[in-house]
Amino acid sequence: MAKEDDMLLSTIESWGIVDVDSTLRRFCGDKELFVFCIKEFAKDENFERMKIGFENKNYQEAFETAHMLKGVLVNLGMNGIYNKVYNLVELLRAGKYSEADTFKNEVLQDFEDFKRKAAMLG
Amino acid sequence: MLATGKKIVLVVDDNFINRQIMCKILQDDYFTVQAANGREALNTLYEYGDSISAILLDIFMPIMNGYKFLEIIKEDPVLASVPIIVCTQNETEEIEMQALKMGAVDFLSKPYNPPIIRQRIANMIKLRETSAFINTVERDSLTGMYSKEAFYARAKEFMAKESEKNYDFVAIDLNDFKIVNDMFGEKIGDELLAYWSKIVIDTFGEDNIYGRINGDVFAVCMPRIENYSNEIFTQAVSRLNSFDVQIVLDVSFGIYRVDDDTIPVSLMCDRAILAIKNGRNDRSKVYAFYDEKLKEELWNSQQIISNMREALDKEQFKVYLQAKCDLQSEKIVGAEALIRWIHPEKGFMSPADFVPLFEKNGFITDVDLFVCDKVCALIRSWIDEGIKPIPISVNISRVDIYNPNLKDSIVSFVKKYDIPVKYLHIEITETAYTENAKQLIDTVIALRNEGFHIEMDDFGSGYSSLNMLSEVPVDTLKLDMGFLRHQTEDGHNGNILNFVINLAKWLDLAVIAEGIELKEQLDFLKSLGCSYGQGYYFSKPIPIEEFNELRKSMEEQDYREILALKDYSDIKLSEIWTGSSDFNKIFNEYIGALVVAEFTKKSLSVVRANEVFYNLFDESERDKISVANLYDYMDDENKKKLINAVDWAAENKSTFNITIKWNIKGKPVFMRERGRIISANEERTIVLLDVEDVSENVKLTEEKASFSGILEFAIKNDGILYFSYYPENDIALLDERTAEEFSLPERLENFSQEAVEFMGVDRRSKTDFEEIVEYAKAGKSKSPEIVYFKNKSYKIGVYSIKNEETGMSKSVFILQ
Numbered sequence: 001m002a003k004e005d006d007m008l009l010s011t012i013e014s015w016g017i018v019d020v021d022s023t024l025r026r027f028c029g030d031k032e033l034f035v036f037c038i039k040e041f042a043k044d045e046n047f048e049r050m051k052i053g054f055e056n057k058n059y060q061e062a063f064e065t066a067h068m069l070k071g072v073l074v075n076l077g078m079n080g081i082y083n084k085v086y087n088l089v090e091l092l093r094a095g096k097y098s099e100a101d102t103f104k105n106e107v108l109q110d111f112e113d114f115k116r117k118a119a120m121l122g
Numbered sequence: 123m124l125a126t127g128k129k130i131v132l133v134v135d136d137n138f139i140n141r142q143i144m145c146k147i148l149q150d151d152y153f154t155v156q157a158a159n160g161r162e163a164l165n166t167l168y169e170y171g172d173s174i175s176a177i178l179l180d181i182f183m184p185i186m187n188g189y190k191f192l193e194i195i196k197e198d199p200v201l202a203s204v205p206i207i208v209c210t211q212n213e214t215e216e217i218e219m220q221a222l223k224m225g226a227v228d229f230l231s232k233p234y235n236p237p238i239i240r241q242r243i244a245n246m247i248k249l250r251e252t253s254a255f256i257n258t259v260e261r262d263s264l265t266g267m268y269s270k271e272a273f274y275a276r277a278k279e280f281m282a283k284e285s286e287k288n289y290d291f292v293a294i295d296l297n298d299f300k301i302v303n304d305m306f307g308e309k310i311g312d313e314l315l316a317y318w319s320k321i322v323i324d325t326f327g328e329d330n331i332y333g334r335i336n337g338d339v340f341a342v343c344m345p346r347i348e349n350y351s352n353e354i355f356t357q358a359v360s361r362l363n364s365f366d367v368q369i370v371l372d373v374s375f376g377i378y379r380v381d382d383d384t385i386p387v388s389l390m391c392d393r394a395i396l397a398i399k400n401g402r403n404d405r406s407k408v409y410a411f412y413d414e415k416l417k418e419e420l421w422n423s424q425q426i427i428s429n430m431r432e433a434l435d436k437e438q439f440k441v442y443l444q445a446k447c448d449l450q451s452e453k454i455v456g457a458e459a460l461i462r463w464i465h466p467e468k469g470f471m472s473p474a475d476f477v478p479l480f481e482k483n484g485f486i487t488d489v490d491l492f493v494c495d496k497v498c499a500l501i502r503s504w505i506d507e508g509i510k511p512i513p514i515s516v517n518i519s520r521v522d523i524y525n526p527n528l529k530d531s532i533v534s535f536v537k538k539y540d541i542p543v544k545y546l547h548i549e550i551t552e553t554a555y556t557e558n559a560k561q562l563i564d565t566v567i568a569l570r571n572e573g574f575h576i577e578m579d580d581f582g583s584g585y586s587s588l589n590m591l592s593e594v595p596v597d598t599l600k601l602d603m604g605f606l607r608h609q610t611e612d613g614h615n616g617n618i619l620n621f622v623i624n625l626a627k628w629l630d631l632a633v634i635a636e637g638i639e640l641k642e643q644l645d646f647l648k649s650l651g652c653s654y655g656q657g658y659y660f661s662k663p664i665p666i667e668e669f670n671e672l673r674k675s676m677e678e679q680d681y682r683e684i685l686a687l688k689d690y691s692d693i694k695l696s697e698i699w700t701g702s703s704d705f706n707k708i709f710n711e712y713i714g715a716l717v718v719a720e721f722t723k724k725s726l727s728v729v730r731a732n733e734v735f736y737n738l739f740d741e742s743e744r745d746k747i748s749v750a751n752l753y754d755y756m757d758d759e760n761k762k763k764l765i766n767a768v769d770w771a772a773e774n775k776s777t778f779n780i781t782i783k784w785n786i787k788g789k790p791v792f793m794r795e796r797g798r799i800i801s802a803n804e805e806r807t808i809v810l811l812d813v814e815d816v817s818e819n820v821k822l823t824e825e826k827a828s829f830s831g832i833l834e835f836a837i838k839n840d841g842i843l844y845f846s847y848y849p850e851n852d853i854a855l856l857d858e859r860t861a862e863e864f865s866l867p868e869r870l871e872n873f874s875q876e877a878v879e880f881m882g883v884d885r886r887s888k889t890d891f892e893e894i895v896e897y898a899k900a901g902k903s904k905s906p907e908i909v910y911f912k913n914k915s916y917k918i919g920v921y922s923i924k925n926e927e928t929g930m931s932k933s934v935f936i937l938q
Contacts, residue, residue, distance in 0.1 A: 026234055028146055037139045044139075067182055071211045072139050074233040 005031040008121055012038060015117050017110075023077030035121070041072055042118030047111050054104050062100070063092040066107075081110045128153040129175035129247060134163040134191070135209065136183040140232075144178060144209075147236040148243070160186025161428055164194060167201055168424040173386035175247045177206045178230065181221060192224035194431070197483055205246040262334040264312055265319035273333025274387040277343035280331045281383065288346035289380045292409075293394035294322060296362075297372040299338035306367055317365050325358045333391075341391050346379065355408040374398045375409035396420065426476050429465075430485050434492060439463055441496045442663035443514065445672065446634055446656045449648050454676055456513040458549065458656060459497045460663045461489055477519075486519040487528075493517070494535050498546060500666060502539035509673075515547035515577050520554035523565045533572055543573040549600065551579045555590045566594050577634070581622070591625075598632040601652075620857070621844055623650045625934075630816075715813040719752070721768050722806045726752040729808065738793070738815055743786060755784045764795070768809060772802040781816060792816050843916070843937040847873060849899050850930050860937070874899045884910040894920050894935075901931030 009031055013020045018038070027034045046065040053062030066089050073082035084107045091100040131152040133144045136159055145154040155170070157163035160183060167174060181188035188208065195201050208221045211232040218229060227246055230239055260272045268276055281289050296318060303311035315338070322340055323332055330344035359373050376397030378390055393412040396419075401410030433439060439461055446456040463471040480486035497514045504511045522528050536543055548569055554562045566576055577598040578591075601622060626633045635647050638657030647655060661672055715735035720727050728748050736744045753761050760782045767778040779796045796812040843863060845856040854873040861868045864881050873880070874895050883891045887910040897904040898920045906919030922933040 026143060026147070026236060028149075028236060030146055033142060033146055037142060041139055064182065067211075068137060071180075071232050072137055074211060075140055075143050077233070 005035055008035045011121065015114075017078055017080055017114060017117075019077035019079055023075075026075065026077070037076060039118060039121055041076060042115045044069070044072070047108075047115070050104075051108060054101060057097075059092055059097050059100070062104075063089065066092065078114070081107070081114065084110060130155060130170060130173060131243060132157060132163060132166055132170075132174050132177045134158075134160070134177060134183070134188070135180040137180075140180070140209075143234055144239075147234060147239055151240060152243070159183045160188065160191035160194075163191055164428045165424065167195070167204075168427075171386050171389050172201060172204060173389075174204055175250070176243050177204055178209055178243075179206050179226070180209050181217065189220065189224060190431070192221065192226060194428075196225045197485075203250065205250050207242065207246065264316055265332075265334050265340070267319055267323075267332040267334045267340060270333060270335050273331065273335070273341060273343075274391065277331045277333070277391075278387045280343055281380070281387075285383070290344055290346050291378040291380065291390050291394040292326065292342040292344070293335070293376040293378075293391065293398055294340045294342070295374045295376075295395075295398050296338040297374060298369070302367055302369070302371075305369070310367065314365055314367065314371075318362055321358050321361050325354060335391065335395070339395065341394060343387075343390075350377065350409060352408045359408075374401055376401060376412065377409060378412040393417075422475070423479050426471075426479055427483060427485075430476070430480065433463060433465070434488060438465060439489060439492060440665060441493050441500075442665055443669040444656055444663040445661045445669070445676075446515075446654055447660045449635075449644060449653060449655050452660070452676075454512065454660075454673060455654060456515065456547070457669065458515045458663075459493050459517070461493055461517075462663070481519055481521050484521060487522050487525050490517060490519055490522055491531055491535075494532055494546070495538075498535040498539040498541055501541045501545045505541065509670075511541075511545050512673075513545050513547050513575065515549045517549045517551075517579065520551055520562075523550070523554050523558065523561050528565060529568045529572060532569070532574070544575065547575045547577055547598075549577045549579040550594075550596075552581055552590060555594060559590070559593065563593055566596065570595055591631075596631065598634055599626045600634045600636050619647075620650050623652050627651065717811045717813060718800070719809050719811055720806055721765070721809060723765070724751075724753075726764075728752070735813060738813065739786065755786060756782060757785065760784075767795075768797065768799070768807055771797060771809075772799045772807050845935050847898050847920075847933045847935060849874075849901060849933065852899075854935075882912045884912060886910050891918070894918055898922060898933040898935065901933070903933075906936070 009020055009024075012018050012035070024031065024034055027037075046069050050062055050065035050069065053059065053065060066085055070082060070085045070089055073079075073085055084103075088100055088103055088107055091097075091103060129152055131148055132155050133141050133148075134157045135141045135144070138158075141156050141158075145156065148154050152175075155166055155174075157166050162185075163177070163179070164186070167177075179188045179191065192206065195204070195206070202225065205227045206225060207228045207230055208218075208226040209230050209232065210218060210221075221229075228242055230242065260269065261267070262269050267273070277291075281287075296315070299311065299314075302314055319332075319334070319340065322342070323330075326342050326344055330342050333341045333343075335341050355373075355375050359371070362371050362373065365371070376394045376399070378393035378397060380390055393416070396416050397410050397412040400413070400416055401407050440463075442460045442462045443457040444460060445454045446458060447453060448455050461473060461477070463473070463476060465471050477486065480489055494516050497516050501511050501514065518528070525531075532546070532548070536546060550562065550566065570576055575598070576594075576596045577600055578594070578596040579600045581599045581601055599622070601619065623633055632654065633652050635643075635652050635655040636657060638644055638647065638655045638659045640659060643657075644655065644659055661669075664672065715732065715738055717731035717735045718729040720729050727750070731748070736747065739747055756764065763780060764782050767780050771778040777796065777798050779794070781792055781794045784791045784793050792815070794814045794816045796814075798810045800808040800810055802808070843857075843860045845854055845860050847854045852872055852874050854870040854877075856864075856866060856868045856870065858868070860866075866880060870876075870880055877883075877895050878888055878891055881891075887908070890907055891909045894904055894907065894909070901922050902920075903922045904920050906917040909916055909918045916937040918935060918937050920933050920935050922931050
């Protein structure tokens with residue numbers, strides 16, 4: 001099991017979107033839990049809810065879901081996407097919806113990329 | 123803390139991954155419990171109580187967010203002490219400030235840093251425990267038992283020493299202790315508690331752990347007793363009653379058999395206290411056990427508390443109205459507003475299930491103000507729709523009187539809806555007096571100064587002190603249903619009812635009897651001279667829409683109100699001369715004395731009067747009255763007083779209400795004149811006067827007297843004798859029972875001279891009794907004393923009040 005986790009962690013590290021070392025410290029070295037959480041996060045329904053929020057111009061919904069994703073992203077050490085979502089949240093908080101609408105495409109694309117990679121973890 | 127020695131931390135976050143990470147970080151040092159939103163967190167807290175050492179709280183969550191959670195926790199005295207650390211993610215300063223203001227003690231920001239998180243939590247927990255320790259005074263100086271917090275700590279140690287044994291908690295409540303304190307003073311009260319604590323320790327054994335949980339509740343933690351015999355408890359109570367106070371002392375016992383040693387000791391103790399409630403429901407039991415039913419009740423209570431705010435926001439609470447009726451005409455004269463909770467899932471919820479809980483956590487104030495708002499809105503809508511408003515009373519909980527903004531809040535509703543203040547009556551309960559007399563008096567005076575009519579609810583429900591009536595300036599007494607419930611079976615209660623109604627008349631207070639269900643009760647109350655009532659006989663509490671329909675179907679008949687409300691120009695002079703239309707109807711059917719009078723500087727003459735007015739006078743005077751100058755019946759001072767009132771009312775287009783002393787056949791007769799100007803010019807003023815002979819019933823000012831306890835005694839012991847005494851004429855008027863008891867006629871002249879002989883006072887009490895009579899003769903009150911008669915003894919007190927206008931006094935002797 002431990003070997004398998006090591007392998008999966010190497011795979012995650014190879015994506016270049018998760019800061020594995022510092023995040024593993026946050027997980028008190030629990031590799032299994034770390035991998036489990038990455039897999040779980042890829043299934044998080046807030047991605048879809050945020051997307052629908054933008055499609056329906058429901059910016060409150062978009063804000064709430066983005067805010068929630070932001071907290072998890074930073075805890076999982078996904079700093080690149082976190083920074084983008086951080087900016088997206090601030091745009092929405094400031095009511096700059098057209099800018100947010102444009103910017104969200106980049107964020108959604110990153111999420112799709114992450115989900116695709118995570119699906120390969122099994 | 124758990125048996126493992128680990129402290130418990132509650133992690134509240136809607137995101138599963140964040141919770142997992144946090145729990146992982148804490149797992150070596152703490153036992154963690156999780157909740158996905160504020161509501162789940164509340165339920166967990168109610169389950170674990172203050173054994174939770176810290177809470178880590180996310181702010182943005184669905185169902186119930188972190189702010190709401192903080193708001194609710196802040197109101198709970200026990201849970202408010204649990205430190206809450208808010209988890210943020212580089213939020214705005216505004217959000218962080220808001221959380222701090224609402225009671226959060228610190229922040230943790232994401233991404234989580236395990237060593238910092240562990241250290242901050244450890245710091246917070248230590249700080250809390252240190253302050254809790256400082257607040258713990260080990261021993262109660264009065265009883266020598268442990269104080270509450272120390273008891274919990276020692277009981278925990280006690281059970282841990284031999285953890286394989288089973289244990290019981292026994293809670294002991296000395297009932298009516300407040301009355302002992304009030305009647306005999308705090309010194310005696312303290313002595314009683316010390317005496318009782320020794321009996322308790324003697325009863326259960328010195329090796330156990332004893333605590334004084336609050337004023338009159340003790341608790342014992344001891345090894346399990348498999349079979350409790352009634353004697354253990356009855357013997358203790360019997361010993362208690364050898365303490366020298368002249369009331370029967372009663373004690374309630376509740377037992378919790380510790381079946382779950384993971385729960386906090388405070389909760390074990392609470393369960394024993396809860397069991398007391400179980401015992402009170404069944405009088406045949408000396409003691410009662412905590413059982414699953416109680417646990418279920420507790421669970422239901424918690425559900426109610428966690429739903430209450432949402433229920434108020436979503437208007438699940440509804441205002442129902444119960445009609446108040448004139449007992450003679452059986453017409454509606456007012457209503458009482460009552461709160462009802464129509465729960466979307468549970469349906470109609472009994473107020474008995476939620477009002478006591480709301481009183482405990484203070485939420486009742488929000489509910490009472492909600493009712494106030496709705497009632498004022500209703501009165502406004504009546505006025506707007508041309509429906510004659512009637513006064514509606516709202517209940518102000520005993521908890522509300524501690525709210526310094528109460529008066530301003532109520533006044534703000536009256537202003538918001540721009541309604542006359544007279545339509546909003548305020549009901550307060552007498553129990554508030556026992557808890558904080560000064561606060562109640564101040565609140566009532568403040569409300570009265572704003573013009574609110576005050577009704578004393580539940581009068582006679584337990585305490586009913588005459589002192590209270592002299593100190594709390596109320597307008598109406600509402601008699602508790604308990605008086606009525608047994609009156610048909612038990613003559614004594616009828617007698618007390620009679621006494622209270624007479625007392626109210628004596629003090630010029632209106633009386634509303636509550637809980638009238640049967641025609642027999644109505645007739646009985648009418649025979650006692652009670653004027654108003656409410657109860658299922660007339661109508662149960664019903665929704666506002668139904669009440670409006672009820673009003674339509676029951677023609678209201680309160681001519682006093684009609685007269686008071688009629689517009690200045692409404693009554694046409696021609697109607698008065700011709701006696702037509704509704705004015706004529708009012709005039710002839712009005713139950714009081716009405717007269718239309720013409721005022722000039724020199725004369726006051728009758729234009730028209732109804733029969734009741736003429737009946738105020740002797741037959742020989744009646745013929746003269748219709749043609750007389752009524753000023754001839756008054757001295758100059760009273761004549762001037764009346765003219766001034768009429769002039770003022772004419773100028774201000776208002777009404778007046780004064781008491782004038784008339785001299786009829788050389789005797790002073792006090793008439794209360796309530797007047798309304800019909801027309802006025804420079805020479806003459808036509809006034810409609812509602813006249814009442816109040817010689818025996820004018821507004822009386824009581825002399826303060828130390829008279830605590832008489833009525834309490836009477837109600838508690840189910841018996842009372844009393845008679846009135848008039849010092850001016852030295853006449854005593856005995857009620858039927860007293861006359862029978864002493865084999866005396868109902869009227870005794872030269873009473874003060876011959877009282878000792880009349881009543882057969884034993885020589886031992888001659889001086890004491892003469893002293894009591896002397897007090898009455900001087901218009902003073904005197905606390906009760908034992909007086910011995912030939913073959914019986916009574917505790918006799920005298921209660922006197924003085925008419926501020928005449929200087930005349932009258933007294934009531936009360937024998938118990």
